[in-house]
Amino acid sequence: MTTMTEQASSIEPMSLADIAQTHGDGSVTDREAVFRVRDLYVSYGGNVAIRGVNLDVHKNAVTAFIGPSGCGKSTLIRCFDRMNDLVPSAKVGGEVLYHGKDLYAADVDPVEVRRRIGMVFQKPNPFPKSIYDNIAFGPRVLGLKGSLDERVERALHQAALWDEVKDRLKESALGLSGGQQQRLCIARCLAVEPDVILMDEPASALDPISTTRIEDLMHELKREYTIVIVTHNMQQAARVADMTAFFSVQVDEETGRRTGVLVEYDNTAKIFTTPADKRTEDYVTGRFG
Amino acid sequence: MSRRLKGVLFRGLLLFSLLVGFSMLIVLLVDVFRDGLPYLDMALLTNPPSSDPEIAGARPAILATLYMGILLLIFVVPLGVGTALYLEEYADKTRWYNRLLEINIQNLAAVPSIVYGILGLAFLVRGLGLGRVLLAGAMILTLLVLPTVIIAAREAIRSVPDSIRQGAYALGATQWQVVSRQVLPAAIPGIATGSILALARAIGETAPLILIGAVTYISFDPTILGPFTALPIQIYSFLRLPQEEFKLLAAASIIVLLVILLTLNAFAIYIRNKYRRTW
Numbered sequence: 259m260t261t262m263t264e265q266a267s268s269i270e271p272m273s274l275a276d277i278a279q280t281h282g283d284g285s286v287t288d289r290e291a292v293f294r295v296r297d298l299y300v301s302y303g304g305n306v307a308i309r310g311v312n313l314d315v316h317k318n319a320v321t322a323f324i325g326p327s328g329c330g331k332s333t334l335i336r337c338f339d340r341m342n343d344l345v346p347s348a349k350v351g352g353e354v355l356y357h358g359k360d361l362y363a364a365d366v367d368p369v370e371v372r373r374r375i376g377m378v379f380q381k382p383n384p385f386p387k388s389i390y391d392n393i394a395f396g397p398r399v400l401g402l403k404g405s406l407d408e409r410v411e412r413a414l415h416q417a418a419l420w421d422e423v424k425d426r427l428k429e430s431a432l433g434l435s436g437g438q439q440q441r442l443c444i445a446r447c448l449a450v451e452p453d454v455i456l457m458d459e460p461a462s463a464l465d466p467i468s469t470t471r472i473e474d475l476m477h478e479l480k481r482e483y484t485i486v487i488v489t490h491n492m493q494q495a496a497r498v499a500d501m502t503a504f505f506s507v508q509v510d511e512e513t514g515r516r517t518g519v520l521v522e523y524d525n526t527a528k529i530f531t532t533p534a535d536k537r538t539e540d541y542v543t544g545r546f547g
Numbered sequence: 548m549s550r551r552l553k554g555v556l557f558r559g560l561l562l563f564s565l566l567v568g569f570s571m572l573i574v575l576l577v578d579v580f581r582d583g584l585p586y587l588d589m590a591l592l593t594n595p596p597s598s599d600p601e602i603a604g605a606r607p608a609i610l611a612t613l614y615m616g617i618l619l620l621i622f623v624v625p626l627g628v629g630t631a632l633y634l635e636e637y638a639d640k641t642r643w644y645n646r647l648l649e650i651n652i653q654n655l656a657a658v659p660s661i662v663y664g665i666l667g668l669a670f671l672v673r674g675l676g677l678g679r680v681l682l683a684g685a686m687i688l689t690l691l692v693l694p695t696v697i698i699a700a701r702e703a704i705r706s707v708p709d710s711i712r713q714g715a716y717a718l719g720a721t722q723w724q725v726v727s728r729q730v731l732p733a734a735i736p737g738i739a740t741g742s743i744l745a746l747a748r749a750i751g752e753t754a755p756l757i758l759i760g761a762v763t764y765i766s767f768d769p770t771i772l773g774p775f776t777a778l779p780i781q782i783y784s785f786l787r788l789p790q791e792e793f794k795l796l797a798a799a800s801i802i803v804l805l806v807i808l809l810t811l812n813a814f815a816i817y818i819r820n821k822y823r824r825t826w
Contacts, residue, residue, distance in 0.1 A: 344716060346639060373719030383710035386733055396718035399728065443714070450718055 274542060278496040278530035286319035286500045287525075292454055292484045293338060294355040300333050303347035307333040308518035311352070313503055315454075320476055320485045322499030322526065324492060325541070329505035330518025331488045335456050337361075338486065339375040340368040373400055376447035380459040382439035384431035384446075389423050392431045392442055396450035409449055417445035418475055437468025444475065455479065457487040461494065473498050492542060495526065502529040504538045579805075583798030591799050595766040596781070600792035605800050608781035611681055611769040612750055612807070615777065618685035619692070619749055624742050626689070627696030628731075631738075634697075635704040636726050656694035663691045664758030672759050679760035681775035687755050692745035699741020703734040736822030743815040747808050753779040763787075778804045 293315040300307045308330025315321045315338075323331040333342065340361060342348040354361045361371055385392050393410040396402075402409070410427070414420040419441045423434070431442055440460060447455055457476075461469040476485055476498045489495050495502050503523040507516050522529065522538045533539045594604030630652070638645040667687035677683045707730050715725040761776050763784035769775040776784075778800060785797035 339717060341713065341717065344713070346641065369719055369721050372717055377717040379710060379713065379717075381710060383708075383714040385711060385714065385729060395715065395720075395728070399715075399718065399720040399724045446714075446718065 274492055274496045275527070275531040277493065278527045286316045287314075289316045289318060291315065292317050292357065293486075294358075295334075295337075295353070296355065297352035298334070298337060298354060299351035300330070300337060300342060301349050302345065305515065306517045308505070308520075311520045313520060313523045315484065315486055316501065317484050318480055318482075319500040320480050320487060320498050321501045321503070322495035323486070323488045323503050323505060324490070324495045325505035325518070325521075326507060327490070328516055328518065329507050331503075331505050332458055333518065334505075335458055335486055335488050338454065338456055339372050339377050341372075341377065343368050373450060374452055375454045375456060376450065376452035377456040377458065378440070378443050378447055378460045381463050382436055382443050384434070384439050384442055386430070386432060388428050389431045389434070389442065390427040393446050393449045396446060400450055402450065413445040413449035416448050416479070417441045418471065418478075419445055435468075437464050437471060440464060440468065440472060441475070444472075444479075448479075452483065454484045454486065457485065459488050459490060462490065469494070492530075496530050499526045502526040504529060504533075504535075504541060506537050506541070579798050579801050582795050583800075583802045586792075586795045586799035587802055591796070591803070596764060596784075597766070600790055600796055603785075603793070603796060605778065605781045605785075605796075605803070607765045607767060607769055608776045608778045608800075609803065611684075611775040612778040612804075614681060614769060614771065615685045615688060615775075616746055616750055618682070618771070619688050620742065620746060622685065622689040623693055623696050623745065624738075627693055627742070627745075628700050628738055630693075630697045631700035631704055632726060632731070635701055636722070636730065652694050652697055656698060659754075660691055660752055661754045661758065663687055664755030666690070667755060667759045679762070679774060680772050681769050682771050683759055684756050684761060684775060684777070687759060688749040688752060691752065691755060692749045695745045695748065696742055699745070700734070700738045703737025703741065704730060706737065707733045736818055740815045740819045743811050743818070747811040747815075750777075750811075751779060751804070751808060753777070753783065756780060778807075 291314040295311050295313050295315075298311040299309040311334060323334060325331050336342045337350055337354050338356075338361070342350060350362055356371070356375075360366070385395060387395070390410055393413050394406050397406060397409050411420065411424075414423060419438060422438060423442075431439065434442060440463075444455075444460075461472045464472065473494065476487070479485060480500075487495075487498065501523070502525075504521045505518050506521045508519050509516050522533055522535045524534070529538060530542050533542060590602060591604045592609060593606055594602055595606055596608075597603040634645070634649060634652075638648075640646065664687065667683060667690070671677050671683040671686055672679055677686075711729050711733065712725055715729045720728070756777050757780065761780050762774050763776060763780060765774060765776045782797045782800045782804070785793045785800060
């Protein structure tokens with residue numbers, strides 16, 4: 259008994275602050291801003307999901323959105339590739355500037371936005387086709403030039419999936435494990451050579467080992483891509499993100515309506531060690547949420 | 548009464564309800580096969596009707612039923628799938644006119660077939676001046692089963708998970724690409740099953756065809772723009788003849804019709820099972 263207790267205490271878990279300091283890269287704010295969000299506001303059929311958001315997303319960095327459920331973090335990430343357009347009742351106000359161009363300007367075609375800004379969803383959503391056809395779908399619909407075979411192989415290599423599937427490219431993607439399916443979805447996204455990859459809780463449906471693989475992948479991918487990730491897992495944010503935005507829910511005293519707001523946005527290390535806002539501190543120390 | 552006894556009794560009642568329907572089917576099949584089997588020969592399939600029951604056949608009716616079945620599929624599948632795709636993928640369901648359309652389609656499925664016959668007589672045969680031809684028959688059967696096909700196709704399209712659409716949109720696909728390359732292929736098994744079952748229903752229809760003037764006695768092979776009859780009508784006209792042998796010939800024709808229908812149903816079940824998918 260005694261030895262077990264000693265062992266347990268000797269492997270003291272790293273605090274969030276320690277993880278964040280060993281992983282985060284605080285200098286990313288000097289880099290070019292890929293997105294500039296100004297006074298963003300999204301409502302669904304009159305219910306305001308999130309409002310008053312101002313933040314910049316920097317190139318070749320991982321930016322994490324954290325916060326309790328209902329804080330609008332998923333709504334916000336869906337503004338970056340105009341996926342909110344698919345919800346008929348959604349209204350977006352304010353500006354989302356992508357390399358200086360407003361994504362919500364009248365002359366912007368959402369289809370053109372989405373070919374440059376890829377998205378990986380919470381639940382792996384492979385198409386009911388072969389592994390090959392899953393990856394090839396994007397290049398095919400976009401009419402991309404060059405060898406499709408090479409494109410598929412490159413994307414699978416980038417998503418660290420090639421060795422596991424190279425002998426069964428023609429088999430159904432639905433036969434892969436959950437973690438493999440999610441890496442397939444990442445590969446599918448990479449095959450159209452996007453500029454930005456949006457990930458909406460990409461590991462929340464996966465086991466710890468698969469989660470680690472996705473996180474390792476993010477470290478690799480940020481060298482070439484800009485990554486925005488929504489996560490409810492603070493350890494994950496601390497491990498992968500350079501910048502972290504904390505969102506919270508504000509309840510209107512009179513109407514009882516709940517609205518998401520951006521509380522604090524800073525270097526990940528700062529958010530997890532010396533947050534400026536009391537609400538952030540309560541959340542990251544586990545007192546709330 | 549003990550709880551156990553109640554359970555046994557209830558189980559017995561359920562079995563009884565099952566047996567009522569099932570035994571009727573068995574009686575029908577046994578009766579038809581006993582009467583019809585001796586007359587089920589190549590002459591029935593290859594000869595035209597005749598006043599002599601020994602050489603009389605149902606070839607024109609069988610051919611007309613096949614022609615109408617093929618025409619029906621050519622008409623009803625594009626129309627039905629098109630309507631279903633519009634309603635499921637394009638229509639804004641918050642608009643009143645789209646909701647009205649939806650309710651109307653559900654109601655159309657419940658309209659008696661004789662009413663379609665009147666419509667066909669008034670608008671196709673007389674209004675459009677098509678005359679009493681096979682094409683008019685195929686068109687009226689198309690209208691008759693169109694609501695069924697639309698409803699089946701909508702079910703199939705709705706069962707394609709939204710995550711598939713989102714995944715395709717996220718890669719920069721247009722709405723048409725999402726619909727044509729993801730939604731439609733995934734919905735094909737359901738659409739095929741629904742269409743085949745609708746075809747089976749149409750082939751058994753008699754009332755609307757009588758109304759638009761399918762003839763009861765036809766001794767030559769039908770053409771699309773010529774006079775026609777159909778297998779159920781042929782069965783009816785055999786039965787009306789005085790000689791006893793024609794009644795047996797009618798039974799043999801019923802076997803032919805049943806075989807066609809059961810083959811179609813079996814094919815539908817095969818497709819459904821083969822492409823069954825778990826998401």
